[in-house]
Amino acid sequence: MFILKRQDVEISTIQHPKQDQLLQILYYQGQTFCLISVFKANQEEEAKALWRELTDNRGKACVLLEEPARYSVWRKVRLKQIGCDTGNPSRTRILTQACLLLLQAVYMDVEDFLGSRQAALFEKDIAQVLQQWQIPQLSSPKLVKNLLNMDLQQVSQIPSWQEHHIITLLQELHRLAKAYFGNTNFAEQVVDRLQDMPEGERDLFISWLNLSSLSKLWH
Structure with a gap:
């Protein structure tokens, strides 16, 4: 639709009507948009790919x-809508569960192949990333540690995230894991890493992944 500069828009933060979190809202010529995904300044092509x-x-x-320091993609919404998510709650829960299964799988790979000391460093690094990007419900290292070890079959324990949180986490997980392993082998065979999910839910995540800007990273 548009490529805008910061001086073209107004951005404010509102309270989510049903969840204990804040939403960023962009205003442009009487229209409102909610944040979907954030990219660093050197990720211009990835940002434009998602936008297109x-x-x-x-x-x-x-x-x-x-x-100057980032690119971000925003989707048009009506403020009376409940939240700004790009899907229904059950769909978002499935995407979040798959994302966390990949996170746990990479964490276990670090421990198996690089040892417990590197696993502890990875845990610290991923905690810093999650806090830097203000991923909800992960405000402390202790909460991140619980996340890395929780039973994701317990649906009630899965965090309430929006789609842009999932995209950001998978982008940062790929960047961090590549630095640890020195290659991207960990990102292959995603389907095999999601065997604990029901087939229909796994297929939904794979379809979403293939259509997203993450398809070049995870496959």
Whole structure:
């Protein structure tokens, strides 16, 4: 739809009507948009790829905001909508569960192949990443430690995230794991790492992954 500069828009934060979290809202010419995903300044191509995927292929009304330190993609919404998620709660829960299964699998790989000392460092690094990006319900190292070891079959324990949180976590997990392993072998055979999920839910995640900007990272 549009590529905008920071001076073109107003951005504010509102309280989510049903969850204990804040939402970022962008205002442009009387229209409102909610944040979907954030990219670093050197990820211009990834940001534009997601923006084009949503606008050209899915017909969504979106803007790409270009700032000195980052790029961000925003989707048009009505403020009366409950939240700004890009899917229904059950769909988002499935995406979150798959994301966390991949996180736990990479963490176990670090421990198996690099040892417990590196696993402890990885745990510390992923905690810093999650806090840096303000991923909800992960405000302390203790909560992150619980996440890495929790039984994800217990649906009630799965965090309430939005789609942009999932995308951000998988992007940062790939970057961090690549630094630890020195290659991207860990990102292959995603299906095999999700064997604990029901087939239909696993297929939903794989389809979403293949259509997202993450398809070049995880396969």
